[in-house]
Amino acid sequence: MKIKMYLSLLLFFTTIINSSNFEVDKIEPPNWWSGMKWNEVQLMVYGKNIKDAEVSVEGENVKLIKVHNAESSSYLFLDLAIEEAGTVNINFTKAGNSVNYKYEILERESPTESHKGFSNNDVLYLIFPDRFADGDTTNNYLFNEKEEFSFRDLNGRHGGDIQGMIDNLDYLKELGVSTIWSTPVLENNMYMSYHGYAATDLYKVDPRQGTNELYKKFVEEAHKKGLKIIYDHVTNHVGVNHPWTNDLPFSDWYNGSVENHHTTRHNKIAYLDIHGDNESVEFTTKGWFTSYMPDLNQRNPFLAKYIIQNTIWWIEYAGIDGIREDTYPYNYQPFMAEWAKVLLGEYPNLNIVGEIWTGVPSFLAKYQGNSFFPAAVNSHLPALTDFALRDAFVRYLEGSRGIYDIYETIAQDFLYANPNNLVTFIDNHDIDRGLYAADTNYTKFKITLQILLTTRGIPKLFYGSEIGLAGGGHHGRIREAFPGGFPFSNQNAFEEIGRDSVQNDLFNFTKKLIDLRNSNSALKTGKLIQFPPYDDVYIYFREDDENTFMIIINDNEETKEIDLSFVDHKLKGFNKAEAFLGNHNLTLGEKPSLKMNSKCGEIFLLK
Template identity: 30%
Template sequence: MNKRIIPILIIVLLCSSFPAYAKVEKEGRLWQDETVYSIMIDRFNNGDTQNDKEVDAKNPLAYNGGDFQGIIDRLDYIHDMGFTAIRLTPIFDNAKNGYHGYWVTDFYKVDEHFGSLKTFKKLVKEAHKRKMRVLLDFVTNNVAESHPWASDADKKDWFHAEQEIKDWNNQQQVENGWVDGLPDLNQENPEVSKYLIDAAKWWIKKTNIDGYSLPDVNHVPGSFWNDFSLAVKNEKKDFFLLGIPSKSTAVDVNKYQAAGVDSVLDFGRAQGLRNVFAGTDKSLPKETKASNSNQKSILQANFFDNENTVRFTHDIVDKRQFPGSRWKTALTYLYTTPGIPIVYYGTEIALNGSGIPDNRRQMNFRTEKELIDYITQIGELRGQLPSLTRGTFEMLYNKDGMIVYKRKYKGETALIAVNNTNKSQKVTLTADQLEGGKNKELRGLLAGDIVRSHKDRYIMILDRDHSEIYVLTEKSGINIPLVASLIVVYILVFVFLFLILKRRKRNKND
């Protein structure tokens, strides 16, 4: 027997000996199946130094060099982590030092620091080749002070009168006030509304993007969003709108969803999750205990941080916790509860940062891969288990940081156990809680744990800082294929060693 074949046979036998769980197929691809990687273009990756104009990589308030080509060069890196969509900050021409994209000077021109329209179209095309969708920030609330409209007397009625927002609970002030001193567009003016909608349609036609993320969505009237959403969704089938409100005030999510915005970031909910997962031994907020399976919750945008917040890693470090462990636990929850996970670039390396602009540090690709590998693993499971993206949700246990909940879709039942405490935990569930869980077993897909039913009870034991994603399956009993394969492995190893010894003896005699 050729000794090179033996290791291959061993691997094949071992891989075939573990029983697979029955997979449920999902039809088509829905937005709730996506996992989004959110990128601030200027801070991600510099792929083309030819467009490095006015770039100062040491100045956090200036352009740092990131561009479209840099993202193209890293699409495989993003895709291999399991992300199925990217969200990009605005690409329109901006005022001096407008690295973030929110100081628009021309809605029909690409910012020269990022590359050309041709390169952006290539970015979208390359993403689509990898079956990744592209969301682009579209600014509708304001323009830069240097925008030609701001000094055009004929366009005075294109803006609200300059005024500060003093009462953030007053919606009229929020919609009409100037944010950060930027000229506030008057969307009630039909000319303004038409211009913005026409520009939005133009970018869809030109570049074939898949959705818009909408900064300061709560600063723009709902009537405009009605018209905007109808127009852009008419332009492309399954076009997605993600609302990003200012985090200074509570937002009525239902109001914007009723106006056609598919999903809206909830900063209040995100802050509640940050408070729980930055440390240990805290129960989840009460609102997460309820069964949550309606369409709005399924499209809920779930996140911990973004370009407008302090980095979640900063919270963790403040509590003197280890970022890797805390992020793993937090991301497990983010990936397995109803909604669309939106992960800010740099999360995979636990990038730190306080307020703006420190939370927009440059990405570092030369770093430890442990957290990247974990994100890849849970990303794969999220893609493989329809129950994690389309299933019902029921909280079964939520006490002092130990969390167990159930997701169910068609014939598939997933059970997620998250131990966010400082010691090992034991949780006992009944077969009735698992609905059809009699005489079955829970098979762990992260660490390979198996919990078999005993007298219609399931006893789960998890080490601290560990999580497990289980699927409910038929009892495997004694794994005869595994036992048989191990016997074969031992025989093959014995033969392998015998052949080596025999060969050494022959060489010695020669």
């Protein structure tokens, strides 16, 4: 009996000691700003035994609205109303012990060169940082016990980093692009960590990429050179080594668990299928991409606020201009609609492009904000990745379909709320490069580049396409190292003298197209008028109040006299045509005539 009483007392006092021995480790977001529309911020407090702690704040610049316990004793959530900038003393008290935490509310910087968005006035350039340029070799071998791949393995780190991007901004200016989209640079203390899409800290840059401060400098340096930055954001999942995994704030923070989850079936169309079953949608939106990427449950209101605030924080902290949202259809769509609405309310000039990986225009179109098609919610998503046009490009490059396929895809633009806000591309970091699809047929690749940079939409280039990188068949080869970006490079393609004749020819061709687009509004924002290809000849016009351009693609294997009779009415009133890509001579008048070389394109400015 005495032994039982002793054990009971021991357990009682041990519980008191443990509950009073509490800690506050960190708070996210790490700071906030005054003057924001989102002026009621929810702080996520990480610690030890902090459940049921009493909380008070000192400072006239904020008000504590409510304290929320999580299911786990390691977290608290604090709702604060922000009024002015300043330091806030947050006091935590439990069982007679106190912890003070200083939290900063900063004045907004809001420089005029930030948050400008992106549009069809721009040319985007996608960088995969680890494979672009190694600007700081001292951070290459930082310890990561979960990596498992050796340095320079196809699936391993190569050493590219933020400093490497900063070092080569002048190269991008020379090429003529206006906007950089880099894949994620957040901490990925993970298996196969080089790709960056399995974050283990959503507020911290991976130390092998640099620091938060260096990322902010990257944005600032880009802005100084007139370049804009798109931030690659992931709402759908985190890496399995995120601290949440071993101590979830709430049991429904993830969809499933490491031990008990299902893999998504990638039925992205299920959400839009009017005959579909809700279980099909649930299976897609609640499924994990892989066993090492836990799926986030945005139905949890605390996680939903966390994600919105995390996105706002990076936009405000770094001054970025746009968002590319990864794996968009795999998320809980009512939440994504609210997420986009909040961001655009806070930053009206911002643009957001959602990765919608489907080549079917009708399904793709329904994800765009203000869609013509009935939907449960308005997505408020301004821009989409144009996988439909990309697929048509690839079918042309592979030879399975002809130039008519490209025309037919664009002819379905009536489905979109805004076809000019589609991000067009030939390739990216997840799919075989265009030249790989073309079996290194540079002629066909140039034709595709010409269409990409002269048709409607927001064109995007994948790093190295301009010098002929042609990797495919494996993600590690698609994401090959840019020559000249690494100590192991045997040439420096960032400089003209370091490129061979083939690389320089393609670089100069790409630059010429971009320069022509940049200097002529008709090629960026002008009306597109296209004609059905006939006899493997595709003709379309871009026109505005200033200029009219006629673009012609001769996809025949031989030199051809081009039949212009069906576009003759578009040539009336013009007396001269200036060719930009070759020495083609277009004669205007009663009977316009043009002879074009085989397998080539031309751009004419009509005067």
